[in-house]
Amino acid sequence: MDNRERILLAAARVYAVHGFRGATTRLIANEAGVNEVTLFRTFGSKAALFEAMMHAHVAATPLPELPDAPADPQAELTSWCAVMMAHMREARSIIRTSIGEMGERPDAALSVCEGPSCAAVQLTAYVGRLRAAGLADETADVPTAVSMFMSSMFGDAVCRDIMPHAFPQPAEEAPARYVDTFLRAVGVSRAAVGHRIKASPQARRAAAK
């Protein structure tokens, strides 16, 4: 691992705890085990360093995907949700700090919210496919359900460690429970899914993969 990478990782760690103002170049250099001057020679300025850090961070976390042809919504959504939450939980300190600095540095917060935004679009499209396949209730308030589901995932991943009493179920059970409640809200019952999967050639094809 070269110095550049070491500094980027150290900057992320220090930023997560102390914020932009509190993350002094001295602290970062110590954490990275390099001389403070090296930091300036490599990145030019503190601001440039943090820009590079944010960019590297979002580039390193790819979104999970939802299948084009839904076969088992409960299982597919649960694993998708678990991966999303794991990503967000891992970055929770950086997310919190970035959101907290929204007033001073909007760019950081916006780049952090990019991932969840794309995920919401993905999820909405997936529910659209469920509907097209006749698996979801046509009258459900899908936008509201999606937004509540995303809020729950985000809130759990980012806040569980600081206010654990707000999340009664154990962390490993949470994705399945959120998905369960979400599916009920958009009118996808287990019975209906089992019934339709047998009836729908599209779903049968997907399940056969």
Add this chain to the structure above:
Amino acid sequence: MDNRERILLAAARVYAVHGFRGATTRLIANEAGVNEVTLFRTFGSKAALFEAMMHAHVAATPLPELPDAPADPQAELTSWCAVMMAHMREARSIIRTSIGEMGERPDAALSVCEGPSCAAVQLTAYVGRLRAAGLADETADVPTAVSMFMSSMFGDAVCRDIMPHAFPQPAEEAPARYVDTFLRAVGVSRAAVGHRIKASPQARRAAAK
């Protein structure tokens, strides 16, 4: 309005934008229209000023209450939810900043989360009363539903202004829609409520108030 109050309000405004480190005593004094020295003579130190500011802030926002005897869950929860969200939305900048400084100043974040925590307890108790009155499904996963509902309210109130696309419904419709989805999740249908209210003397008493 005396100087002390003026400084407290100015401190809240500056803190909401710049955070603890960024909220310099000079900035606060300018914002309050007083001399910087007055700030130190009144509060002693910057830390003491912010402690007083946080204390004054939580003392100034009382929680809304849910009725002891549920009569119209949909209406009661919607107005409760609207008041809660209005409170949180008004303090959203301070909430964001405090949460962002969790790593450095845990006290601030915890005092900010105090209100929503009490609200969750209130809500859970209310659903318990719905169950006791035979108005809610005994098999529903109430803790998960409550936690998702709280996350949705919190997320909407705190994040809607910075990522509006994540909240598709207009702000004024959101409480009713969240409550609707929540009630479905805990098995309270409008039909069942109407039916049981006529049958339950407890509910009739409450409705007569």
Add this chain to the structure above:
DNA sequence: CGTGCAAGCAAGTAACCACTTGCACTCACG
């Protein structure tokens, strides 16, 4: 061997910060 590049080290600079001190002013209250 010599050349050049990357890195460390020591020191310094200009700005900013929380906080202090000393003095002058004002104004209600006796």
Add this chain to the structure above:
DNA sequence: CGTGAGTGCAAGTGGTTACTTGCTTGCACG
């Protein structure tokens, strides 16, 4: 009128911060 509390103003203190400069060291490569 006098006194004391509350405030403003100017200046300063010690510490921290981002960033710079000048010099030295180690090491790969021709």
